[in-house]
Amino acid sequence: MRVGYACINMTLPSKFKTCRLKTVETEGIQKVKELSLHNLNETLRVIKWNIDHEIYFYRMSSDLIPFCTHPIMSWEWSKDEDVQHITNQIKELQKKHDLRLSVHPGQYTLLNSLNEEIIRKSIVDLAYHMTLLELTGGSDMILHVGGAYGDKESAKKRFISSYKTLPENIKDVLRIENDDKIFTIEDVLELCRETGAAACFDIHHHICHHENDRDVKEIIDDVVDTWKNKNIIPKMHISSGKNAKTDRSHHTYIFEEDWNFFINKLNGHDVDVMVEAKMKEKAVLKIKEFAD
DSSP states (O other): OOEEEESOOTTTTOOOOOOOHHHHHHHOTHHHHHHHHHHHHHHHHHHHHHHHTTOOEEEOOTTSSTTTTSTTOOSOGGGOHHHHHHHHHHHHHHHHHTOEEEEOOOTTOOTTOSOHHHHHHHHHHHHHHHHHHHHHTOOEEEEEOOOOTTOHHHHHHHHHHHHTTSOHHHHHHEEEEOOSSSOOHHHHHHHHHHHOOEEEEEHHHHHHTTOOSSOHHHHHHHHHHTTTTSSSOOEEEEOOBSSSTTOSSBOSSOOHHHHHHHHHHSTTOOOEEEEOOTTHHHHHHHHHHHHO
């Protein structure tokens, strides 16, 4: 089992940079390259720190290349030798240490929007994330289903329809995650059956829905089954509620009882776990302490 965290390293600390559109208009696209190289170097620095501390799972930031999908972007960033010099180092480390690198497009990447232009832009955003995964040796792109827009069943059908238009390389790495408000793990499993995608089970999101009809062990069995043809260990998420188990806000760490509950429900399955806690790598290291 690899246990990882997302983006920011609190110990270093790491700092990713961006700028306003006005700055790019004033200083030129070279400013975007400057910031991008900084962000990629920060990513490399974090990954090296992770390896030193035996953390082999990491979610890269979605904001490494500012304005990557904006019309102002005239720089072919993925073909730039300076960019490739850094991403090649990341890929070498990924191969050497069997790192699992993932990305998680944001809340505005919506395959089931009622607006066709938003869907178009979302697919462009997925293509950007795909390029980042290819350059670094990453393997997972996590995506929520989206909004219900007043009709959840129609929203699911739109997701399936949009999914089927995606390039095969994106389909190969796209994992659908249950959220804490609208789309349950049962909804996600239904979508996985229709699309062939793998399910990324977030146990805290599941608990926030107050769903106790099925034992979590059975659910995890079904989730793992969606990964059977992916040639990679299933990926799952864990967090602890800030003030209560059903609190959607994340706690700074993972409570030991929450971790133990999750582990006991795995039913012997080998999975990789992304920790979603405000203290990031510190939360991972704490889990390692009480998991030993």
